[in-house]
Amino acid sequence: MIEHFDVVVVGAGISGIGAAHYLQANSPDRSFVILEGRERLGGTWDLFRYPGIRSDSDMYTLGFSFRPWTEAKAIADGPAILNYLDETAREHGLDAHIRLSHKVTSASWSSADSLWTVTADQGGEERCFTCSFLFMCSGYYNYERGYLPDFAGAADFGGRIVHPQFWTPDVDYAGKKVVVIGSGATAVTLVPELAREAAHVTMLQRSPSYIVARPSEDRFANWLRRTLNARIAYAITRWRNVLVTQYFYRLMRKHPAKSKERLVAMVREQLGDAYDVGTHFTPRYDPWDQRLCLVPDADLFAAIREGKAEVVTDTIERFTPTGLKLGSGREIEADLIVTATGLEIRLLGGIPVTVDGAPFAPVEHLTYKGMMFSDVPNFAISFGYTNASWTLKSDLTAYYVTRLLNAMRKRGMRQVTPRLAGPVEEAPFLDFTSGYIQRAAQQLPRQGTRKPWRVHQNYTLDVMALKYGGIDEEMEFSNPVPAREKAA
Structure with missing residues (x-):
């Protein structure tokens, strides 16, 4: 049996739960399902169980914009974060959309049908789904293997x-x-x-x-929460932390010697x-x-x-x-x-993806606004910031995806594809010297040096571009005739 949804979300970690919220809130006329390969939600925060596991970002920015973090500790431990994700999914009714133990094994796009076909393994049995839009929220590293050098002896x-x-x-x-x-x-x-x-x-x-x-x-933040409404206090603290982080990041990049x-x-x-x-x-x-x-x-x-x-x-x-x-x-x-020798980067959860029968290799494409790929229709990934909390970008990405979906519905279009409208100079997707980034350079996509192909790593700029900016910039909306109608 093949199940059809307007949107298939892969992964029920922070990104996937955030995506589900925005789909439900902003595009309520779109059906969606979240396919999660593990036995419970949480992604990173369910996988890592080592002593002391905690966030390396404050929870006022690592938390969701739509659900305040109300615990006393801003730097939270893993169990507290996992509990926060559980509560968010339950309170917003998102858990009803999650299919646990559904490990996605392949995804293929057909331009002739304007459809993705997604297969998943559930306890040794194959499940098949079709969708109009595929949203990958599967993180960026290999869950099955960490990086381990070949140590002699x-x-x-x-x-x-x-x-x-x-x-x-x-x-x-x-x-x-x-x-x-x-x-x-x-x-x-x-x-x-x-x-x-x-x-x-x-x-x-x-x-x-x-x-x-x-x-x-x-x-x-704790004083503010005692003084004001929790949502208002959370929003103020969130923006304060964003602006302070951006200020010190720019200061350090501008004056590296003094900062060091x-x-x-x-x-x-x-x-x-x-x-x-x-x-x-x-x-x-x-x-x-x-x-x-x-x-x-x-x-x-x-x-x-x-x-x-x-x-x-x-x-x-x-x-x-x-x-x-x-x-x-x-x-x-x-x-x-x-x-503790690091992660092994693996985009798309290691899932083999094909586009009209051809294998999709991210390294052969430019990223569009850090979330879509040149010439690949109805497809987005959630990839957070390297210089700030992951959730800041994943929230904006999910919001932008719903803007695209709503525009497609309003215009009567079934397909949306980033297209290069002119020459663009290429640059690495991530400007980081970390070993795990350098080891994965040959599998990462590229970015451009001009918008909308540039990855800003700047929340304020992304808010303006993704939440309030236009959606037609080098983006092709189309409505190809389905193959079955052509045959008829």
């Missing part, structure tokens, strides 16, 4: 090796010597949490990252002049060449000051039966090694 290690993406409750670290390999957001989250029960934790990094401490609670000096000085204030901040907390790159790492309440620095954790900057020569031998010749003993 890993098989010789006598303890346990675990990647944070696949943490299970039986991972025992109490009273153990633990080494966390990595220096990104996951590593700086894990280290202070593991240090609470471990005998000692070593954060082993090849090179340092910029690390910024901030309070886990936003006193202004200040960020490093902030670490020195935490650890003292005697600590070797130059080696362990002074990156070689400029601020925002990679995403900054957030540590709430300076918990990482507290663990270091108390001697429960240390940072070692070195390379790994090989694993040994009892730990690690480093490039400097030093050996670190370990009972447990946690490889």
